[in-house]
Amino acid sequence: MAATEQTVEQVRAVTEQKYKYGFTTEIESDLAPKGLNEDIVRFISAKKGEPEWLLEWRLQAYRHWLTMEEPTWAMVDFPKIDYQDSHYYSAPKAAKDKPQSLDEVDPELLKTYEKLGIPLKEQAILAGVAGAGDMPAIAVDAVFDSVSVATTFKKKLEEKGIIFCSISEAVREHPELVRKYMGSVVPYSDNYYATLNCAVFTDGSFVYIPKGVRCPMELSTYFRINASNTGQFERTLIIADEGSYVSYLEGCTAPMRDENQLHAAVVELVAMDDATIKYSTVQNWYPGDENGKGGIYNFVTKRGACRGRNSKISWTQVETGSAITWKYPSCILQGDNSVGEFYSVAITNNYQQADTGTKMIHIGKNTRSTIVAKGISAGKAQSTYRGLVRILPKAEGARNHTQCDSLLIGDKCGAHTVPYIESRNRTARVEHEATTAKISEDQLFYCRARGLSQEDAVGLIVNGFCREVLKELPMEFAVEAQKLVAISLEGSVG
Amino acid sequence: MAAIATLKDLYETLSPGLPGVGAAGLDRLRADGYARFLAEGVPTPKVEGWKYTNLRDLAGISLAPARSAANSDGAPSAWDLPSVAPGKTHRLVFVDGVFNAALSAVGPLPEGVALDSLRGLIDASPAYAAEVLDRFPAPKADSGLRVGPNPGRGQTQGLVALNGAFLAEGAVLTVGEGVNLAQPVEVVFVATAADGTWHPRLLIDVAPGARVTVAEHHVSRGGGATFANIVTAIRVGEGATLRHAKFQEEAETALHLASITATVAASATYETFVLTTGARLARTDVQVRLEGSNASTRVSGAYGVDGNRHADFTSLIDHVSPNCTSREVVKGVIDGHGRAVFQGKIIVRPDAQKTDGHQLNRALLLSDTAEIDAKPELEIYADDVKCSHGATAGELDEDALFYLRARGIPADTARALLIAAFLDEVAEEIGDPALRAHATSRIQDRIGRLTGITVDAADLAVEE
Numbered sequence: 006m007a008a009t010e011q012t013v014e015q016v017r018a019v020t021e022q023k024y025k026y027g028f029t030t031e032i033e034s035d036l037a038p039k040g041l042n043e044d045i046v047r048f049i050s051a052k053k054g055e056p057e058w059l060l061e062w063r064l065q066a067y068r069h070w071l072t073m074e075e076p077t078w079a080m081v082d083f084p085k086i087d088y089q090d091s092h093y094y095s096a097p098k099a100a101k102d103k104p105q106s107l108d109e110v111d112p113e114l115l116k117t118y119e120k121l122g123i124p125l126k127e128q129a130i131l132a133g134v135a136g137a138g139d140m141p142a143i144a145v146d147a148v149f150d151s152v153s154v155a156t157t158f159k160k161k162l163e164e165k166g167i168i169f170c171s172i173s174e175a176v177r178e179h180p181e182l183v184r185k186y187m188g189s190v191v192p193y194s195d196n197y198y199a200t201l202n203c204a205v206f207t208d209g210s211f212v213y214i215p216k217g218v219r220c221p222m223e224l225s226t227y228f229r230i231n232a233s234n235t236g237q238f239e240r241t242l243i244i245a246d247e248g249s250y251v252s253y254l255e256g257c258t259a260p261m262r263d264e265n266q267l268h269a270a271v272v273e274l275v276a277m278d279d280a281t282i283k284y285s286t287v288q289n290w291y292p293g294d295e296n297g298k299g300g301i302y303n304f305v306t307k308r309g310a311c312r313g314r315n316s317k318i319s320w321t322q323v324e325t326g327s328a329i330t331w332k333y334p335s336c337i338l339q340g341d342n343s344v345g346e347f348y349s350v351a352i353t354n355n356y357q358q359a360d361t362g363t364k365m366i367h368i369g370k371n372t373r374s375t376i377v378a379k380g381i382s383a384g385k386a387q388s389t390y391r392g393l394v395r396i397l398p399k400a401e402g403a404r405n406h407t408q409c410d411s412l413l414i415g416d417k418c419g420a421h422t423v424p425y426i427e428s429r430n431r432t433a434r435v436e437h438e439a440t441t442a443k444i445s446e447d448q449l450f451y452c453r454a455r456g457l458s459q460e461d462a463v464g465l466i467v468n469g470f471c472r473e474v475l476k477e478l479p480m481e482f483a484v485e486a487q488k489l490v491a492i493s494l495e496g497s498v499g
Numbered sequence: 500m501a502a503i504a505t506l507k508d509l510y511e512t513l514s515p516g517l518p519g520v521g522a523a524g525l526d527r528l529r530a531d532g533y534a535r536f537l538a539e540g541v542p543t544p545k546v547e548g549w550k551y552t553n554l555r556d557l558a559g560i561s562l563a564p565a566r567s568a569a570n571s572d573g574a575p576s577a578w579d580l581p582s583v584a585p586g587k588t589h590r591l592v593f594v595d596g597v598f599n600a601a602l603s604a605v606g607p608l609p610e611g612v613a614l615d616s617l618r619g620l621i622d623a624s625p626a627y628a629a630e631v632l633d634r635f636p637a638p639k640a641d642s643g644l645r646v647g648p649n650p651g652r653g654q655t656q657g658l659v660a661l662n663g664a665f666l667a668e669g670a671v672l673t674v675g676e677g678v679n680l681a682q683p684v685e686v687v688f689v690a691t692a693a694d695g696t697w698h699p700r701l702l703i704d705v706a707p708g709a710r711v712t713v714a715e716h717h718v719s720r721g722g723g724a725t726f727a728n729i730v731t732a733i734r735v736g737e738g739a740t741l742r743h744a745k746f747q748e749e750a751e752t753a754l755h756l757a758s759i760t761a762t763v764a765a766s767a768t769y770e771t772f773v774l775t776t777g778a779r780l781a782r783t784d785v786q787v788r789l790e791g792s793n794a795s796t797r798v799s800g801a802y803g804v805d806g807n808r809h810a811d812f813t814s815l816i817d818h819v820s821p822n823c824t825s826r827e828v829v830k831g832v833i834d835g836h837g838r839a840v841f842q843g844k845i846i847v848r849p850d851a852q853k854t855d856g857h858q859l860n861r862a863l864l865l866s867d868t869a870e871i872d873a874k875p876e877l878e879i880y881a882d883d884v885k886c887s888h889g890a891t892a893g894e895l896d897e898d899a900l901f902y903l904r905a906r907g908i909p910a911d912t913a914r915a916l917l918i919a920a921f922l923d924e925v926a927e928e929i930g931d932p933a934l935r936a937h938a939t940s941r942i943q944d945r946i947g948r949l950t951g952i953t954v955d956a957a958d959l960a961v962e963e
Contacts, residue, residue: 419880
C-alpha cells in the first residue's frame with residue numbers, strides 16, 4: 006500500500022511542526038493611520054491613483070456600510086470588533102514604485118515567499134534550471150498586506166490574450182472590464198463584510214480569459230498578512246469568456262500574533278457560455294494558539310455567476326486556519342445547463358470556530374449542483390456547515406445532491422449542520438444527506454494493529470474521510486493539503 | 500392580528516371572567532403569559548424559527564372567544580366525529596374550544612387514572628389545577644446551547660405565552676404509576692363558529708411504568724375563519740410509554756397553530772404522529788426532550804396541502820442524556836399553490852454520548868406552483884454519537900409511473916397509488932395499531948380528495 010505509506014510519511018513529516026508560517030518579515034512599510042472614515046477611503050483610492058468613478062463607488066459602499074449591522078446569525082462567538090482600531094492600508098515601502106520585473110522586488114519579500122514555499126522564480130522555471138524543471142509552471146500573484154508585490158508569467162499569458170494582474174493594475178489598464186464586472190456578482194450593498202471590503206479594498210488579483218482560450222497554467226494568488234494591526238481587504242475578479250477554461254489557486258498565511266486580525270475579502274467569478282472556472286483555496290491563516298489567543302477573523306464573500314449556457318464553476322476549499330471562518334462560496338446558476346460544485350474540508354482544532362458552506366441558486370433550466378462538505382472538529386472547536394439550495398420556478402429539471410459529513414474528535418467540540426432547502430419547481434430533484442460520527446474504534450484498532458501510532462492512524466483516517474474533496478484539488482495543492490489536514494489536528498488525540 | 504391595544508382591551512375584559520380567578524397560581528400563570536406575549540409578540544419571519552411561515556394572516560383574525568352557532572352541518576348529535584376506535588375510547592369533545600359534556604364519553608377509568616376538562620378541574624379546585632399546570636414548565640425560548648448574540652436565532656414562545664394569558668379550557672389526563680390504560684383517550688376539537696379564537700391546553704402526565712395511547716382530533720363542522728392556538732404539554736415518567744397522535748383536518752378557512760412539548764424520563768418512550776391535511780395555515784411545533792438515559796422517541800408526520808394552503812412541521816429533538824434514540828420521518832405532498840415547511844433540529848448535548856438520532860424528510864411536488872422549504876438541522880456536542888438526516892424534494896418517479904402504466908393502470912390511478920404508497924410509509928412508523936389504522940384511512944381520504952381517486956388500503960399491502 007504505497008499510497009498509505011506515503012500519507013503516513015507525510016503525516017510524520019509534519020507532526021513536529023506547529024504553525025510554520027508564523028514568522029514575521031522585518032520590512033519597512035507605508036501605513037495608513039489607524040481608523041476608518043471617508044478620509045481613509047479617499048486615502049486608499051488616492052494611493053492607488055484610482056479614477057473618480059471607483060472612489061465614488063467606494064464612498065457609496067462606505068456610507069451604506071455605516072447603516073448596516075454586523076450579522077449575528079452564524080454559530081460563531083467573538084468579542085465585538087473595533088473597526089477603528091486597525092490600519093486599512095499597509096504596503097511594503099519598496100513597492101511605492103511598483104517593480105517592473107522580479108529582479109526589482111525587494112529581496113526581503115522574495116525571501117519571505119521562498120520561506121513560504123511560493124515559487125516566484127519564473128526565470129528559473131522558464132530556463133529549465135536543474136531542480137526547477139519538474140515543477141509544473143504556476144503563475145503567481147503575490148499579495149503582501151495591502152498590495153500586490155509581484156505577478157509572474159505575465160508575458161507568457163499575454164501571448165494568449167490572458168490578463169493576469171493585480172486588481173489595481175487592472176483598474177489602470179483595463180478599466181472597461183473592471184467597471185463592467187466588479188460588483189456585478191457581489192453588489193456593494195451585499196453584506197456587512199463585503200460592503201466594508203468595497204469601501205477599503207486595497208488589492209487582489211484580476212483574471213480575464215478571452216473567448217475559446219484554455220489557460221495553459223494554473224493561476225494563483227498568494228495572500229500574506231504581515232504588518233500587525235492591519236486588516237486585509239482584497240478583491241479578486243475572474244472573468245472566463247465564452248468557451249474558456251481557467252484553474253485558479255489561492256493560498257494564505259499570516260504571522261503568529263496575539264491580537265485578532267480581520268481579513269474580509271470579496272471574490273467574484275463570472276463564467277460565460279461554455280466557460281469553466283475552477284477555484285481552489287487552501288486557507289491556512291494563523292488560527293490562534295492552543296488557548297484561543299490571536300488568529301485571523303476570516304470573513305469572506307465568494308460568489309460565482311454562471312451567466313452563460315453550459316458554464317461551470319467549481320469551488321474547492323480546504324479550511325484549516327483562522328480563528329473564525331465565516332465563508333460561503335456560492336454559485337448563481339443562471340445559464341441553462343450550468344453546473345455549480347462545492348467541495349469543502351473544514352478542520353477546526355483548539356478554539357477555532359468555522360461557519361462555512363455554500364449557496365446554490367438554481368435559476369436556469371437543467372442546472373446541476375453538487376455539494377460535498379466534510380467538517381472535522383477537535384479540541385474545543387465548533388464547526389458548522391451552513392448551506393442553501395434554492396430552486397426557482399423556472400429551473401426545470403434542476404438537480405442538486407448534497408452530502409455533509411462531520412467527524413468529531415473528543416467530547417469538548419461541536420459539529421453542526423444547518424442546510425436550507427427551498428424548491429419551487431416540481432421537476433427539480435433535491436437530495437440532502439448528512440451524517441455525524443466519530444472515528445470508529447474498529448478503524449483505529451485496525452491501524453494500530455498494523456503498527457501505526459495513534460496520531461498517524463488518526464491522520465490516515467481523517468485523510469480518508471476528506472478524500473472526496475482532496476481529490477478535487479490540483480496536484481501540487483493536494484499534497485500540501487494532506488499535510489495540513491494532519492498538522493491541524495495535532496494534539497487532538499491521546 | 501388586531502392591534503396590541505385591542506388585545507389589551509380584550510385581556511382586561513376577559514381575564515376577570517376566566518375560571519379560577521383569584522387563585523394565586525392561576526392568576527400568576529395568566530399574568531406571566533400576558534407579559535411574555537407583550538414582550539415577544541407574534542413571531543415574524545425575522546425570527547429564524549419562523550423564516551418560512553408568515554403569520555400576517557393573523558391580522559384579519561378575531562382574537563375574541565368563538566361563539567358557537569347552529570350551523571349547516573346539522574345538530575351536534577348528527578356529527579360524525581372521527582375516532583381511532585369508535586365507541587371504545589374515553590373521549591372529551593370541545594366545540595369551539597368549550598367542553599361539551601353531551602358529546603363526550605368517559606367510561607369507568609382504572610384507579611390512578613383521571614381525565615377531566617381543564618375548566619372542570621379549575622372549577623373543582625383552582626389550587627389543584629394550578630399545581631398540575633405547574634408540573635409542566637413553559638419551554639425555553641432558545642433551545643440551542645450556543646446562545647449567540649442573537650436570541651432570535653431560535654424559536655419564540657409568543658404563541659404559547661398568548662395561550663397562557665387566556666388559559667381557561669383544555670383537557671388534563673393523568674395516568675398513575677404502572678397503569679396500563681387499554682382504551683385510547685381521545686380529545687376532539689370541533690370548529691363551528693364563523694370566527695373567533697380558542698387557546699386550549701392539553702396536559703398529559705404519564706407516571707413511571709404506565710402505558711397510554713392518546714389521539715387528538717381537530718375538525719370543522721361548518722367552522723369559518725377560526726383560530727386554534729393549542730398547547731400540549733406532556734411528561735412521560737421513567738419506563739412509561741405514551742403513544743400520541745394529532746389529526747388536524749380542519750376547514751380550509753381555519754388557522755391552526757400548535758405546540759407540543761414532551762419531556763421523556765429514563766427508559767421511557769414517547770411516540771407522536773402529526774397529520775396535517777386541513778386549515779389554511781397550520782403549524783405544529785414538536786419539542787421532545789430526552790431527559791433520562793435510554794429514553795426513546797419517534798416523531799412522524801404526514802401532510803397534504805393544495806390550493807393556497809400552508810403547512811409547517813417544526814421539530815426539535817433534544818438529546819440531554821446518554822444512550823437515547825430518536826427517529827423522525829416526515830413526508831408530504833404539495834399541490835396547487837400549496838406551500839410546506841419542514842424544520843427539524845436534533846440537538847445532542849455534551850453528556851448525551853451513545854446517541855442514535857435519525858431524521859428523514861421527503862416532499863413530493865405535484866404542481867408547478869408548489870413550494871417546499873426544508874431545514875434539517877444537527878447541533879452536536881458529543882462525539883460518540885450516530886446522527887444523520889436526509890431530505891429530498893421532487894416529483895413522482897417517472898419510472899415508477901411508467902411501470903404501473905405498462906401494466907394497464909390508468910395514469911391518474913397510478914399517480915394516486917404512488918402518492919398513497921409515499922405517504923403510507925409514514926403511517927408505518929406509528930407503533931399503536933389503532934392510531935396507525937386511523938392514520939392510513941385519513942391519508943387515503945385526503946389523497947382521494949386530492950386526486951379524485953380512491954385508493955384501497957389493500958392495494959398497498961405487500962404480499963408476504
